[in-house]
Amino acid sequence: MLHRIPVRDLRLGMYISSVDCSWLDNPFWRSRFLLKTQADLERLRRSGIAMVTIDDDRGIGLAPPPAPALPNPFPAQAESPALVVERRANRPRRRRIDELERARETVERSKEAVQRMFNDARLGHAVQMTEVAPLVEEIAASIERDRSAIINVTRLKDKNEYTYLHSVAVCALMMNLARQLGLPEGEVQQAGVAGLLHDIGKMATPIEVLEKPGKLDAEERRIIEDHPSAGHRLLKDSPDVSAIALDVCLHHHERIDGRGYPEGLTEAELSVHARMGAICDVYDAITSHRPYKDPWTPAEALSKMLSWEGHFDRRLLTAFVASIGIFPTGGLVRLHSNRLGIVLTSEGERWTTPTVRVFHDVVAGAAVAVEDVATHNAEGGDPIIRGEQGETWFGDAWPRMLDDLMAGRAPHAPLARGVEQAA
Ligand SMILES: [Fe+2]
Ligand SMILES: [Fe+2]
Structure with a gap:
């Protein structure tokens, strides 16, 4: 099962199914992997990425609730909040x-x-x-x-x-x-x-x-x-x-x-x-x-x-x-909200932030109402987190679904093969 969790809750042995950031900011060239080394964990923590999605069928699950924290006998010197914000940005x-x-x-x-x-x-x-x-x-x-x-x-x-x-x-x-x-x-x-x-x-x-x-x-x-x-x-x-x-x-x-x-x-x-x-x-x-x-x-x-x-x-x-992480018209992508959609236009400056027509929720494993959404962060959009392959999710039904979606119709489709197989 997929869970979206903050990066600070990641532990070695978890299987990362996706990272919430655009391909430009992804510190890894793999989009899905088992978190095996402390170095990878540190790299994710340093990357500025806030959230990731883990798959607990392929790695360890969520941590039990933390024990009450003991007071720290050596409190670090406080850093100015403005400095922290600037450094993170x-x-x-x-x-x-x-x-x-x-x-x-x-x-x-x-x-x-x-x-x-x-x-x-x-x-x-x-x-x-x-x-x-x-x-x-x-x-x-x-x-x-x-x-x-x-x-x-x-x-x-x-x-x-x-x-x-x-x-x-x-x-x-x-x-x-x-x-x-x-x-x-x-x-x-x-x-x-x-x-x-x-x-x-x-x-x-x-x-x-x-x-x-x-x-x-x-x-x-x-x-x-x-x-x-x-x-x-x-x-x-x-x-x-x-x-x-x-x-x-x-x-x-x-x-x-x-x-x-x-x-x-x-x-x-x-x-x-x-x-x-x-x-x-x-x-x-x-x-x-x-x-x-x-x-x-x-x-x-x-x-x-x-x-x-x-x-x-x-x-x-x-x-x-x-693998290139660029989104040509008609390409299948996954958004930050864990919805799948197809790219409608991707021209000029907008090739990393095209309009996307969503139709499927990955976490629910079910269709959602077809809707066109913006992906530009600054415009309050739902950013693309990665490119996907239609055939992996929907098999041979994909070309016909794509035709339906491009024509603005709800895709006439079987259910996705399921979260377990495709994730
Ligand atoms: Fe060549
Ligand atoms: Fe050649």
Whole structure:
């Protein structure tokens, strides 16, 4: 059963089902987890987050009522209430600025290391996993502290650094998605390695072709489309490169309808890692600032990707949307009030605070009257606490429910699968 409790009442062994804050302020990159370490507990207490929801079916339950407190023989010096309020108000913002700075440093170091690796590869040297692994760990640590920082920092790429920064970004996106999917830790790391190395075959592509802004002719296209195979050949000859990295390198330009390259494989023939790679690769490419094109905003990019037929694995793409924490029109989200709703508009400045059409109460496990609500805190709204996946809650009924909701009708739907399964 779910209980919403103050952070101060959290104890080790409780299972956190959601954290009451926007994705921008969430100190964790996991949205649900068993609270196992004192460090995580401390981090939550320091985060400025007031409330969390716990699931006592998956962890320990609420604490018994506290024993009467003994008087403290060493009372701390009182702090001025105004100071306490000011410190609390500044805390999440300061933490975020610090993490952006740290993310910038991580990205700079990673970019230089990837550049060295590409140069070595160009000279015919094998990739050294001893150099790759610490980089991936550093990027993973940055995501763990603040998943949006590194992803935002890598969006701005100039011409000379595009491929290197793109590698760092795809590494971060792959690990973030792997976490969202609940893959085991080892696989999360391997997904990161795969992201970092997926375009290493571009070391063999002439720079004029790589950076040509206009349309490519047939020969240039052939040269570009050789980079997955060239990368795969290089990685195959490097020691200790995992099957996941080899697979993603060779297959990140495949499409589920079989119209990708180099092998034209179809959905059933592509591994989950290759399908993840295709999503992370395209997302970073279309949201990046490039000299010759304006980038799409994250919300625009996700909306477009969701509308393309035949490119991506639909379920993985939905998980990806949830992993980014951005809310495209039609996306399912959970609000602070523990209601589920779909995003109605998410444009421009409003992509983190769109209007949401609510229809289901998570705690009651029941439908509620369809209603459009604001999510902007300052406007007295009900803030979004995270993205959800419609299929996880409502199975195959979800696409039809979504149609009903978008049309303003109460969804013609079975009950949700229940709090226990979905939470
Ligand atoms: Fe590529
Ligand atoms: Fe790529």
